[in-house]
Amino acid sequence: MVIPYTSTVREDTGVYNAKLGIWLFLASEVMLFGGLFSAYIFLRMSEQNWPRGSDHLNVWQATANTIVLITSSITMVMSWASLVMGRFRRYRLFMGATVLLAAVFLVSKAFEYAADFAHGMFPSTNTFLAIYFTLTGIHGLHVVGGMAVNLYQWGPGSRVWRTDPARFTNRVEVAGLYWHFVDLVWIVLFPVVYLL
Amino acid sequence: MEDEESAAVQRRVRSATRVFSVLAVLTVVSAESWTLHLPFLVAMTIALGIAVFKGLLVAMHFMHLTAEGRLIYLLLALALTAASALLLLPAADLFLRG
Numbered sequence: 058m059v060i061p062y063t064s065t066v067r068e069d070t071g072v073y074n075a076k077l078g079i080w081l082f083l084a085s086e087v088m089l090f091g092g093l094f095s096a097y098i099f100l101r102m103s104e105q106n107w108p109r110g111s112d113h114l115n116v117w118q119a120t121a122n123t124i125v126l127i128t129s130s131i132t133m134v135m136s137w138a139s140l141v142m143g144r145f146r147r148y149r150l151f152m153g154a155t156v157l158l159a160a161v162f163l164v165s166k167a168f169e170y171a172a173d174f175a176h177g178m179f180p181s182t183n184t185f186l187a188i189y190f191t192l193t194g195i196h197g198l199h200v201v202g203g204m205a206v207n208l209y210q211w212g213p214g215s216r217v218w219r220t221d222p223a224r225f226t227n228r229v230e231v232a233g234l235y236w237h238f239v240d241l242v243w244i245v246l247f248p249v250v251y252l253l
Numbered sequence: 254m255e256d257e258e259s260a261a262v263q264r265r266v267r268s269a270t271r272v273f274s275v276l277a278v279l280t281v282v283s284a285e286s287w288t289l290h291l292p293f294l295v296a297m298t299i300a301l302g303i304a305v306f307k308g309l310l311v312a313m314h315f316m317h318l319t320a321e322g323r324l325i326y327l328l329l330a331l332a333l334t335a336a337s338a339l340l341l342l343p344a345a346d347l348f349l350r351g
Contacts, residue, residue, distance in 0.1 A: 072325070087336050141259075
């Protein structure tokens with residue numbers, strides 16, 4: 058079976074199908090995180106004494122995590138660019154780095170949660186911690202999902218490069234769009250939860 | 254044609270590298286600003302202003318929105334409008350009920 062418009066652009070939409078698909082999915086993700094941030098705003102507005110994030114959370118660890126995610130975004134761009142230039146080994150190097158940086162982020166987050174629990178900070182403790190764990194937890198799940206896809210593209214999924222390099226390049230581009238969105242959500246989440 | 258494509262990709266990589274440097278610096282600036290113990294409104298303006306600017310940089314350069322067509326912009330406009338409604342409709346209800 059030949060799936061059309063995996064490499065070529067559709068005349069009516071101006072993009073190949075997977076790119077339209079991922080942007081539709083990201084539009085739904087905007088609704089998900091938009092709803093969560095709205096919930097944060099209303100919970101905060103209705104609370105008299107809302108704790109300052111920086112008083113209870115590890116800001117410098119979160120800052121390091123932000124740098125890690127931003128770095129993973131640039132390695133994702135480099136992995137796509139390597140494929141466009143036909144350099145498959147360079148692609149594997151940069152995609153491997155992206156997956157590794159995602160793992161670093163998740164391990165750091167696990168240590169952060171462990172430290173929070175050790176200090177008696179649980180989602181049930183107060184409203185601030187409930188929304189903190191919800192926002193960062195759902196974001197973390199998105200990181201896990203993206204990491205799984207990128208690992209597949211680095212590993213068995215990269216076999217498509219041999220038979221249809223244009224299609225594989227587009228797959229990596231589409232995975233990259235999702236990854237940059239996950240990074241973008243954290244860029245907004247970090248100051249909102251940790252600094253304010 | 255291939256040379257043109259290669260040159261375009263290399264331009265994009267250089268642009269992304271510059272954006273990465275700006276993002277890293279702004280992240281540290283944002284984190285440092287909390288050590289100043291500024292009044293809440295000032296701190297919020299700085300933090301959110303930097304976050305929005307960084308988000309736009311990621312969207313424009315990493316997600317390459319600058320090169321996308323009207324359909325993608327329309328999709329995003331619809332999503333952002335709906336997400337804004339999630340915020341504005343309850344806000345209106347709260348405001349009307351005092």
